Amino acid sequence: MQHKTITELLAGLKAGEFSSEELTRFTLQRIQDLDKHLNCFITVTQKEAIAAAKEADQLRKKNQETPLLSGIPLAHKDIFCTQGIKTSCGSKMLDNFIAPYDATLVEKLKAAGTILVGKTNMDEFAMGSSNENSYYGSVRNPWDLNAVPGGSSGGSAAAVAAGLVPGATGTDTGGSIRQPAALCGITGLKPTYGRVSRYGMIAFASSLDQAGPIAKTAEDCALLLQAMAGLDKKDSTSVDTAVPDYQAALRTSLKGLKIGLPKEYFGEGLHPEVQKLVQDALKILEKEGAILKDISLPNTRLAIPTYYVIAPAECSSNLSRFDGVRFGYRCLNPKNLDDLYKRSRSEGFGAEVKRRILIGTYVLSTGYFDAYYLQAQKVRKLITNDFMEAFKEVHVILGPTSPTPAFNIGEKVKDPIGMYLCDIYTISINLAGLPGLSMPGGFVNQRPVGIQLIGNYFEEGKLLNIAHQFQQLTDWHKKIPPHPFNA
Amino acid sequence: MPISRDAINYIAHLARLDIENSVDASALQTDLNQIVGMVDEISAANTEGIQPMAHPLESAQRLREDHVTESNEREKLMALAPLSEAGLFLVPTVIE
Numbered sequence: 096m097q098h099k100t101i102t103e104l105l106a107g108l109k110a111g112e113f114s115s116e117e118l119t120r121f122t123l124q125r126i127q128d129l130d131k132h133l134n135c136f137i138t139v140t141q142k143e144a145i146a147a148a149k150e151a152d153q154l155r156k157k158n159q160e161t162p163l164l165s166g167i168p169l170a171h172k173d174i175f176c177t178q179g180i181k182t183s184c185g186s187k188m189l190d191n192f193i194a195p196y197d198a199t200l201v202e203k204l205k206a207a208g209t210i211l212v213g214k215t216n217m218d219e220f221a222m223g224s225s226n227e228n229s230y231y232g233s234v235r236n237p238w239d240l241n242a243v244p245g246g247s248s249g250g251s252a253a254a255v256a257a258g259l260v261p262g263a264t265g266t267d268t269g270g271s272i273r274q275p276a277a278l279c280g281i282t283g284l285k286p287t288y289g290r291v292s293r294y295g296m297i298a299f300a301s302s303l304d305q306a307g308p309i310a311k312t313a314e315d316c317a318l319l320l321q322a323m324a325g326l327d328k329k330d331s332t333s334v335d336t337a338v339p340d341y342q343a344a345l346r347t348s349l350k351g352l353k354i355g356l357p358k359e360y361f362g363e364g365l366h367p368e369v370q371k372l373v374q375d376a377l378k379i380l381e382k383e384g385a386i387l388k389d390i391s392l393p394n395t396r397l398a399i400p401t402y403y404v405i406a407p408a409e410c411s412s413n414l415s416r417f418d419g420v421r422f423g424y425r426c427l428n429p430k431n432l433d434d435l436y437k438r439s440r441s442e443g444f445g446a447e448v449k450r451r452i453l454i455g456t457y458v459l460s461t462g463y464f465d466a467y468y469l470q471a472q473k474v475r476k477l478i479t480n481d482f483m484e485a486f487k488e489v490h491v492i493l494g495p496t497s498p499t500p501a502f503n504i505g506e507k508v509k510d511p512i513g514m515y516l517c518d519i520y521t522i523s524i525n526l527a528g529l530p531g532l533s534m535p536g537g538f539v540n541q542r543p544v545g546i547q548l549i550g551n552y553f554e555e556g557k558l559l560n561i562a563h564q565f566q567q568l569t570d571w572h573k574k575i576p577p578h579p580f581n582a
Numbered sequence: 583m584p585i586s587r588d589a590i591n592y593i594a595h596l597a598r599l600d601i602e603n604s605v606d607a608s609a610l611q612t613d614l615n616q617i618v619g620m621v622d623e624i625s626a627a628n629t630e631g632i633q634p635m636a637h638p639l640e641s642a643q644r645l646r647e648d649h650v651t652e653s654n655e656r657e658k659l660m661a662l663a664p665l666s667e668a669g670l671f672l673v674p675t676v677i678e
Contacts, residue, residue: 193662195659287639289639302636302637303638328646332639334639399620403621404624415598418598419664420664421663421671422664425664425665431676432674433598434674437598437599440598440600441599449599449601450613450617452599453590453599453610456593457585457593457618458621460596467624470624470629471624472635472636473633474629476632476634479638511617512617512620528637528638528639552639
């Protein structure tokens with residue numbers, strides 16, 4: 096049961112092989128038995144989960160027409176507000192925060208029948224690529240407990256990879272769904288900016304943040320995205336574009352599909368064995384009738400510098416709401432109001448969050464705004480133009496998700512820039528607002544490698560289609576992490 | 583130009599962070615200078631005539647009818663405050 100996909104579990108529920116209550120109790124037991132090795136969960140919602148599963152079972156008994164994902168256990172990244180349930184964002188700042196309402200994504204997935212089993216660990220305020228920046232401790236990679244799971248949605252990715260839950264939600268500001276999906280050997284999709292509502296998703300960098308699904312297969316991601324996507328009047332940046340039938344798109348043939356290979360994604364810094372696995376994948380796609388084409392995204396090298404102006408600038412503004420007055424952490428015995436603000440924020444935020452707030456404050460401060468923030472917004476346009484030029488010639492772009500497989504816990508903690516470079520292939524996509532998907536493409540030294548597909552705006556269906564077809568021809572997504580997770 | 587310790591203290595004050603007592607200030611200075619040095623690379627890019635991109639989908643803000651959509655949740659929200667009294671947030675004395 097633990098290694099079944101959502102699609103398979105839905106078939107089992109429908110056929111009456113097991114009930115949602117049985118599946119949910121099994122899932123909760125597995126989390127209880129195995130999460131001690133991984134630290135994926137900040138909160139487990141046992142009582143609520145069992146009650147919701149019983150309801151799903153009753154609905155299924157009474158009615159043939161059940162919602163899309165009725166009875167499926169799911170975990171939410173702890174960045175999504177869940178009414179009456181702790182929502183920490185991986186931070187001491189929100190360790191005492193019980194969300195007063197549900198995020199739209201949470202509401203929609205509840206309406207689709209999913210059973211919330213818990214909230215997953217993450218880098219504090221989604222800032223990180225290794226999940227080592229969490230107030231609740233590092234998450235471990237089920238493929239190798241010495242390795243990081245990637246970040247910032249590391250808890251969600253590791254939980255799905257280890258078979259603790261069949262699916263989970265994540266958010267992606269610079270690679271935070273795709274990179275952990277790659278490093279944990281599963282499938283993750285970052286939709287087009289605005290495809291999924293950000294209402295109730297704690298803000299990091301508002302012009303880059305986007306929520307998406309994490310699951311074993313593209314087919315499962317299609318199901319989850321179907322339930323998540325769509326216009327939300329509560330998020331003025333959510334987009335009023337019809338949500339297509341993602342399931343229906345999965346089976347389209349790849350014949351004639353033009354795949355662009357950006358030379359900048361295959362250069363210096365890419366692990367040679369990762370490169371080889373990407374090439375192996377290309378051969379499979381070519382055999383299915385895809386046409387490969389060399390392309391160039393000439394401003395790629397400017398993506399990380401641009402991101403580290405825009406994301407910290409937006410973060411310094413968004414995180415100014417944490418003041419120790421209205422909610423969240425408050426320091427003890429403040430001497431005066433300024434001391435209250437300063438100590439609550441300094442004690443409540445971790446090192447990386449403080450670093451980014453300071454960078455953001457610096458680039459927005461008097462005398463520096465034009466040189467940094469305004470220039471970064473212009474370079475952001477150049478980076479986006481590169482993609483628009485490329486999409487005149489190709490349908491999708493393919494490359495590695497991450498330059499290397501998972502690194503060891505502790506390996507990069509003292510090297511912020513080295514950590515930032517992990518996101519070199521994922522970050523431009525957020526700057527442009529495009530959709531990107533990571534799918535499993537093999538292993539290097541028993542650690543998984545991800546392959547990234549990048550599509551034009553609102554082409555999530557195309558990415559899911561390609562990944563699904565690839566997963567019909569490969570079994571990387573079926574591999575199971577070693578003991579004790581393979582039981 | 584490297585960021586001086588004084589400049590960092592000033593930025594930290596603007597961001598209402600107390601860095602002197604909470605972090606290794608010299609390591610922070612090194613990190614910030616490295617990061618700013620890295621982002622300085624954008625200054626060499628030719629952006630003449632390029633419009634700054636503030637938002638990925640350069641769309642206009644949607645408008646709606648001006649009617650009440652939220653209910654009054656004052657008590658529920660006040661319950662989240664670290665310290666409150668009679669519907670007011672409590673902070674240290676500001677005016678003697």
